Amino acid sequence: MILMTPFTWAVHNLLCRCLSIPISAWFTLLCLFIIVPAVLRGSFSIRSLYLRTLLKIFEWANLQMKMRAKEKNQQLYKTYTNGIIAKESPASLRQEIRGSASCLCSDHEFDMADIFYFCRSGVESIVDDEVTKRFSAQELESWNLLTRSNYNFHHINMRLTLLWGLGLLTRYGILLPLRVTLAVTGISLFLFFTTLVGFLPNAASYLSEKVHMMGYRMCVSSLTAIITYHNRENKPKNGAICVANHTTPIDVIILASDRCYSLVGQMHRGLLGMIQSGMVKSSPHIWFDRSEVKDRHLVAKRLSDHVADKTKQPILIFPEGTCINNTSVMMFKKGSFEIGCTIYPVAIKYDPRFGDAFWNSSKCGLVWYLLSMMSSWAIVCSVWYLPPMDREEGEDAVQFANRVKATIAAQGGLVDLIWDGGLKRSKVNDAFKEELQKLYSKVLVGDHEDESERMEI
Amino acid sequence: MGSRASRLLREEEIEEIKKETGFSHSQITRLYSRFTSLDKGENGTLSREDFQRIPELAINPLGDRIINAFFPEGEDQVNFRGFMRTLAHFRPIEDNEKNKNPSATEPLNSRTNKLLFAFRLYDLDRDDKISRDELLQVLRMMVGVNISDEQLGSIADRTIQEADTNGDSCISFNEFIKASFVVNIHICTVVLVLVNI
Numbered sequence: 001m002i003l004m005t006p007f008t009w010a011v012h013n014l015l016c017r018c019l020s021i022p023i024s025a026w027f028t029l030l031c032l033f034i035i036v037p038a039v040l041r042g043s044f045s046i047r048s049l050y051l052r053t054l055l056k057i058f059e060w061a062n063l064q065m066k067m068r069a070k071e072k073n074q075q076l077y078k079t080y081t082n083g084i085i086a087k088e089s090p091a092s093l094r095q096e097i098r099g100s101a102s103c104l105c106s107d108h109e110f111d112m113a114d115i116f117y118f119c120r121s122g123v124e125s126i127v128d129d130e131v132t133k134r135f136s137a138q139e140l141e142s143w144n145l146l147t148r149s150n151y152n153f154h155h156i157n158m159r160l161t162l163l164w165g166l167g168l169l170t171r172y173g174i175l176l177p178l179r180v181t182l183a184v185t186g187i188s189l190f191l192f193f194t195t196l197v198g199f200l201p202n203a204a205s206y207l208s209e210k211v212h213m214m215g216y217r218m219c220v221s222s223l224t225a226i227i228t229y230h231n232r233e234n235k236p237k238n239g240a241i242c243v244a245n246h247t248t249p250i251d252v253i254i255l256a257s258d259r260c261y262s263l264v265g266q267m268h269r270g271l272l273g274m275i276q277s278g279m280v281k282s283s284p285h286i287w288f289d290r291s292e293v294k295d296r297h298l299v300a301k302r303l304s305d306h307v308a309d310k311t312k313q314p315i316l317i318f319p320e321g322t323c324i325n326n327t328s329v330m331m332f333k334k335g336s337f338e339i340g341c342t343i344y345p346v347a348i349k350y351d352p353r354f355g356d357a358f359w360n361s362s363k364c365g366l367v368w369y370l371l372s373m374m375s376s377w378a379i380v381c382s383v384w385y386l387p388p389m390d391r392e393e394g395e396d397a398v399q400f401a402n403r404v405k406a407t408i409a410a411q412g413g414l415v416d417l418i419w420d421g422g423l424k425r426s427k428v429n430d431a432f433k434e435e436l437q438k439l440y441s442k443v444l445v446g447d448h449e450d451e452s453e454r455m456e457i
Numbered sequence: 458m459g460s461r462a463s464r465l466l467r468e469e470e471i472e473e474i475k476k477e478t479g480f481s482h483s484q485i486t487r488l489y490s491r492f493t494s495l496d497k498g499e500n501g502t503l504s505r506e507d508f509q510r511i512p513e514l515a516i517n518p519l520g521d522r523i524i525n526a527f528f529p530e531g532e533d534q535v536n537f538r539g540f541m542r543t544l545a546h547f548r549p550i551e552d553n554e555k556n557k558n559p560s561a562t563e564p565l566n567s568r569t570n571k572l573l574f575a576f577r578l579y580d581l582d583r584d585d586k587i588s589r590d591e592l593l594q595v596l597r598m599m600v601g602v603n604i605s606d607e608q609l610g611s612i613a614d615r616t617i618q619e620a621d622t623n624g625d626s627c628i629s630f631n632e633f634i635k636a637s638f639v640v641n642i643h644i645c646t647v648v649l650v651l652v653n654i
Binding site (some may be wrong): 124444 | 482483487488490494495512519523544554564579587595603633
């Protein structure tokens with residue numbers, strides 16, 4: 001130090017001062033973002049201002065693109081939520097094949113033109129089908145300045161590119177680092193406190209609940225998730241099962257930041273496994289080994305045991321079994337509806353304009369997905385708690401599941417589909433084809449059923 | 458993050474497809490978006506597996522035959538031009554098209570071409586005749602296991618008897634067109650109507 005010349009000393013001083021400003025500014029911002037959400041949990045004024053500003057910017061961008069498209073004498077790409085095929089109201093198979101009344105008088109059992117119906121419905125499904133589009137991110141009505149959602153918006157001029165660049169800088173330079181720091185701090189604190197609480201004799205459930213909620217709320221702020229809860233009076237009670245539609249792993253965080261649930265799932269390795277073990281120390285979650293998952297009876301037994309204990313938290317289950325893109329609800333697996341306890345349905349609907357929350361697991365892994373979530377504008381969603389439902393007399397598990405599914409779909413404004421979400425990865429069951437073949441056979445020989453049986457003998 | 462439409466459709470290509478098939482500009486861009494979403498391999502062509510991934514098509518009794526119609530002789534991949542050319546058969550017939558240049562080649566969606574498309578679904582070996590075996594094959598695909606062989610055989614025989622005018626116990630394309638049932642059907646069953654894009 002004594003050997004330093006005055007020059008190097010001055011430089012050294014200046015450097016320290018320059019560095020300390022951004023670092024202290026950084027820490028101030030960080031504290032602000034931790035304290036403010038925790039304290040102002042009820043106040044949405046800053047957030048709604050943020051959202052409204054963003055919406056105005058998107059509108060302006062859309063206008064620019066429309067004007068540019070008009071110059072080129074083209075139309076802007078439009079989204080059609082109901083599909084692009086103009087369908088008439090569905091009629092019976094016989095009417096569809098044989099046409100309207102004038103052709104019903106046809107004496108032929110078989111008509112070579114019958115294949116036209118199958119031909120057309122086949123080509124219709126090639127042009128637009130109900131299932132495959134549910135496994136990729138929803139198309140937006142207008143661009144929201146994110147490259148990932150720019151599918152067909154081609155009419156982009158200089159001004160728009162500049163705006164997009166500005167948005168990019170804001171999201172990756174300011175929002176992303178802040179959110180990542182928040183997330184890391186949150187998870188470390190969570191792990192620390194759960195281990196601590198785990199050591200306490202008769203793990204005080206009150207404390208562990210508080211720790212869990214703190215962890216989830218920090219995760220929620222780290223994603224800038226703006227959640228609106230509706231009908232809180234229907235919040236799930238102890239000793240029941242809560243079912244919801246599944247779009248992303250973040251669903252769990254969103255629901256669990258409002259009340260504590262017991263989660264069900266496979267035990268993972270690595271960081272996720274550590275978090276899972278941490279959670280179990282202070283609260284009764286149901287984690288399965290890979291080998292146990294295959295055993296349906298074991299799963300059902302553990303679930304019913306948990307539910308029978310009325311002091312335990314409600315179990316959170318996603319009956320679809322996989323992530324769907326939040327435009328529809330697909331088949332609910334009947335496992336959780338066979339147990340026979342009260343079901344609390346919950347509908348979750350995300351607003352895709354600020355960031356699409358759907359996790360396309362075939363396109364990107366979990367870490368990449370979380371990073372892209374943290375570099376979106378915000379995750380905006382609505383959660384509706386629906387009144388509890390019980391299985392009725394004479395209703396089997398499948399019918400009950402469909403009833404619950406219909407309620408969730410109606411509340412969330414989603415399309416109610418009978419197709420299985422597992423079609424994302426596997427082939428469709430041949431039983432459906434056999435059904436169609438049976439129906440057509442009835443059209444062909446329906447009236448002559450007795451005759452054909454006599455012929456067989 | 459992955460961007461869709463890895464290759465944008467050029468204006469010249471859109472114009473060429475418009476002339477060939479008669480679809481409008483926005484219909485073509487819309488269908489191109491559908492084509493790329495089906496193209497999981499992202500190499501600009503569709504294979505048979507890409508089509509079979511559509512559940513509603515996989516359960517269609519004639520699904521495999523319809524998929525075949527998209528692929529030219531002996532090829533395993535279809536590009537966007539070929540895709541549009543096949544879809545063009547299903548465009549509605551517009552009245553003003555009938556009065557256009559009569560010496561020009563017949564448009565893809567003419568009544569004759571629609572019937573030819575349906576005829577080819579039966580005529581697997583492309584010999585321009587539907588034999589009894591070919592008819593039985595299609596019938597079997599449509600009814601599955603629900604009708605006995607004898608009954609199916611008698612249905613096939615009856616159909617050929619009524620349509621066959623030159624006595625070769627096969628149905629040629631001309632006999633197919635003239636057959637009474639084909640004349641009676643509403644040709645609009647072979648048409649798919651796109652929402653007003």
